[in-house]
Amino acid sequence: MSSTFPLARKPKLGYRIEEVDEFLQVARRAYDGRPLADDPPVTAESIRLTAFGMQKRGYATAQVDAALERLEDAFAAQERRSAASLHGDEAWLREARTTAQVVANRLARPERARFDRVNPLVLGYHVGEVDRFADKLARYFRDGWPLSVEDVRTVTFTAQRGGYREAQVDLVLDAVVDVMLAVR
Structure with a gap:
């Protein structure tokens, strides 16, 4: 998943760019099974509950929200496969x-x-x-x-x-x- 999103148009606020980019990097490492020691755990549920701060000229919220929904779906599928293989x-x-x-x-x-x-x-x-x-x-x-x-x-x-x-x-x-x- 690319961390590049269109910016919110004036006068609307968008999501804080640094927060979104950092979250996506953590999520990518978690999905690949290579989280860093200080990375928080990422699950489908934690993605659903994720919130970002707002800023002028931040990432357009609709595009980030759509990407988070796809990411949640991918984690849910991965979680299901893992649970099915165990249980x-x-x-x-x-x-x-x-x-x-x-x-x-x-x-x-x-x-x-x-x-x-x-x-x-x-x-x-x-x-x-x-x-x-x-x-x-x-x-x-x-x-x-x-x-x-x-x-x-x-x-x-x-x-x-x-x-x-x-x-x-x-x-x-x-x-x-x-x-x-x-x-x-």
């Missing part, structure tokens, strides 16, 4: 099924009660928007409704006072991505 494909799929069942149980909860709510004075995710997307996820798991990893990765929700707790919703979305990548 067999069935163990890997059993774990994915277990995670899918936990997610499906969460999504089966009644609308407006699928996730914890924040204090009425605090902003959380818009309950109606999250519930509508949760219905799509439930159809994906229950009926095989078409839904892509990209749909889950890029979903956004507006803020609402007393809404759903963001961290909890994000954890479920991350679990959905893990399951989707596991069964590819």
Whole structure:
């Protein structure tokens, strides 16, 4: 993967060039199985949770985000191959099924009660928007409704006072991505 991306156009901010380049070098070494002693571990999950600082004339965010998604996919595939060689494909799929069942149980909860709510004075995710997307996820798991990893990765929700707790919703979305990548 090249670490050269187009720069953000004025007046938009882009990702800090040094941070992106350094992360990609660490990820490349990890993927090749040659990490340095002080390199942090890199996994599909850590890539999904990676965030960069912003700067004027930094890397264009859309292109970097797309590259990170491809990198996450590559690490997920590598992790699956490693786990399958150690424990067999069935163990890997059993774990994915277990995670899918936990997610499906969460999504089966009644609308407006699928996730914890924040204090009425605090902003959380818009309950109606999250519930509508949760219905799509439930159809994906229950009926095989078409839904892509990209749909889950890029979903956004507006803020609402007393809404759903963001961290909890994000954890479920991350679990959905893990399951989707596991069964590819």
